[in-house]
Amino acid sequence: MVPPHCNLRGEMPAMTEQQPKYRVPFVERTGMRTLAAEGGRAKLLMPLAGNENHVGVLYMGAYTVLAEAVAATPGITLCDPDRHFPIIKDLYVDFKRPATSDVTADYALSDEQLAALGADLERKGSAGYVAEFPILDTDGTEVCGARVTVKLLSKNWPPTDGNRAA
Amino acid sequence: MVPPHCNLRGEMPAMTEQQPKYRVPFVERTGMRTLAAEGGRAKLLMPLAGNENHVGVLYMGAYTVLAEAVAATPGITLCDPDRHFPIIKDLYVDFKRPATSDVTADYALSDEQLAALGADLERKGSAGYVAEFPILDTDGTEVCGARVTVKLLSKNWPPTDGNRAA
Secondary structure, three states: OOOOOOOOOOOOHHHOOOOOOOOOHHHHOOOOEEEEEEOOEEEEEEOOOOOEOOOOOEOHHHHHHHHHHHHHHHHHOOOOOOOEEEEEEEEEEEEOOOOOOOEEEEEEOOHHHHHHHHHHHHHHOEEEEEEEEEEEEOOOOEEEEEEEEEEEEEOOOOOOOOOOOO | OOOOOOOOOOOOHHHOOOOOOOOOHHHHOOOOEEEEEEOOEEEEEEOOOOOEOOOOOEOHHHHHHHHHHHHHHHHHOOOOOOOEEEEEEEEEEEEOOOOOOOEEEEEEOOHHHHHHHHHHHHHHOEEEEEEEEEEEEOOOOEEEEEEEEEEEEEOOOOOOOOOOOO
16 A cells, blocks of 8 residues: 655635645745635645746646646545545656646546546545646636646555445 | 757756756755765665655655766766756656655666767767666665656757858
């Protein structure tokens, strides 16, 4: 079993009632903000200010922080923090243009995807999806493509009560 | 022409005489340290302290910062800062195990690779390589695989003096 690499930031207003707070200082230092997080959707913003590289455009690492949070947040909505945890399996970022503004990304799992993932998690103890989406500057130009493999895992799997389906 | 995304950190003791200082606050906040940087080789260390995720293992973003710097630093040795600049084209990290210690990575371009890249840079105005290497914990266990595409580009290419080779 792979313990969590995972890594989501604390501020997810739409989820704080049911979801655990994932506080990661590395992420908080970036100033990333949640624009929308409800149901299976997440839209987040990474500010340019404080995250510039040596020539004043957005630094590579800021893209990876944004990509991961946008990819994993929709799956987190399926997790019961007492029973499940998310991990990132891999992450790919493909730079298209330099960003001279804040950037955003938006990713959602459909109701059908959420249902299938939830069923996998109960039946097999694990579920996974590949989130692929663009990262956009404030003009709507794609500055980076992101692809992130997210896994949701059950703690203490297989269950020891003998009732697990084969 | 793609302006620089690039993103290397300031502290490269072996290069400060010839190389520009690439200061990126995002990188400096991680506390990443250079263990070796001479010729076409770079070995860097990413501390766990300050870069933990919410369960105390190394956060994903810290891997990407390390991977990029280790990949790009050997190529930077070919750059004349008045004439060339490095960019990162893409970056992939594949998580194998959680890291509960500092991590290091080590990458080198051979003399033959450096010569070929330098020749490309002069002849075509650009050169590129794919750096692939493991990221290791202090026990020497591979905790992550990294693959980074680095490009070296000439400023103001093609030259306007009419003497460029076809």
